[in-house]
Structure formats: structure tokens, C-alpha cells
Amino acid sequence: MKNDMRVTLPLWQMGAIVLMMIVTVAINFATKTATFTDDGFEFEVSVQGSVGVVLGIAIIIFTIYLAFFLARIAKHNKQFPDRKISTFTFKPQEYIEDDELFEEITKQATKKVYTYYTWTLPLLVGASLGGFWSRTTILFGILLLAMGQYWIYYRTMRKFLVQEEEEE
């Protein structure tokens, strides 16, 4: 289990979300929106100066990150041909359902995530309805919630795996 990428997959997702947060903030500084009285609006993107540099670096890092991620998946699939990770599939690949024990642990972790969203999503929607948050702040909030989801899932699985690693 130590080198099984299905365990660390949520951490990879969290890393991608951090990069998305940087891009979100950079795009916020690079865009201007103007609303007109005839219901029209104007959207202007200006990638200049430090914002352009931050956005450029973030996109380059994201591309490198994606390449590393895909290389790591290829390595995992070579190492564990019977537990392959599919890159493009609807089913979250961090689910570990090798047998009934792992199905149970995965169920526990997903239940925790469900409980987490049951509380945090209405709170985020409620806070957004206040009208004080900008579009970027709301997007940032959604990305933070997604990070929380992966962290909860990872911690739950890790807690169980640490126990079994100690026995090995």
C-alpha cells in the first residue's frame, strides 16, 4: 500500500487546486467587467505586468505538474497492473475497493465527505447570497471546499493505512 498512488491521489488533487487558486486570483486582477444600463456588459482581459508574470508562471507550473501527474500514474499502473488508475473516468480513482475491508474504509471516508458537504455547501451559498463577496471570492471558496473534501478523504484513508503499515 505504501507506493499505491490511489492513496496519495487526493494530495495531487489538492496541489492542482492550489494552482487553480493562483490562476483564479491572477485572472481576477487581469479582468475588468463593466455593466451598462441596457443590460449589456463588457468583459476585458488585460494580461500585463506582474499579473501576466504570475499567470504565465502558474500556467507553466500547472503544465509541468500535469506532466508529473500523468507520469506518476503511468508508473503506478506499471507497478500495480491489477489496480490500474484510469485517467479519464467518472469514478473517482481514489476509491480503494480491493475487498470488503477496503470497501468499508472507502465508505467511511466518503460518508465523512458527504457530511462535510452537507454543512459547508449551504454555508457557502448563504454567505454568497449576502452579496458582499465578489465572483472571485466565491470561486475561491468553492476551491477551498474542494480542498477540504480531499483532505478529509485522505486523512481518513491514511489513518487506517498507518495502522496497517505499523503491523507490517
Add this chain to the structure above:
Amino acid sequence: MLKNRLKELRARHSFTQVELAKQVGVTRQTIGFIEKGEFSPSVTLALKLAHALDCDLNELFWLEGEEKDEK
């Protein structure tokens, strides 16, 4: 709570956790967690374990309250 004698009976048959796990089609971790009493197996798995260890299901698993009656 479900109690068991899996570790004892496995040792009697000189099986490692990996060997027993392979026989019944689960991971080594599952055997370890059942032995520690931290995971209750399904009826199917319990029957497979009893079969692999050549014993009755009641001999392998029992409910905590019934422990005194059984022993």
C-alpha cells in the same frame, strides 16, 4: 461485538496472513483487521475462512455475550 479465534486457528494450520488471505480471496490487511477484532467480515467471508481453516463457523466466530457459553 463479534469475537473470533482466527489468529489461533490460522497458527494451528501454520498459515501466514498472506497465505490465508490468498485462499479466501481478500487482502492481508483484511485478515489482520479481523484478527484484531476491528472488522467484522461478511457471512460469505466468514464461511470461506471457516472452510479454509477446516472448522465450524461457530468455532471461529461468536458474539461477545455468548463467549462464556461457548468456551
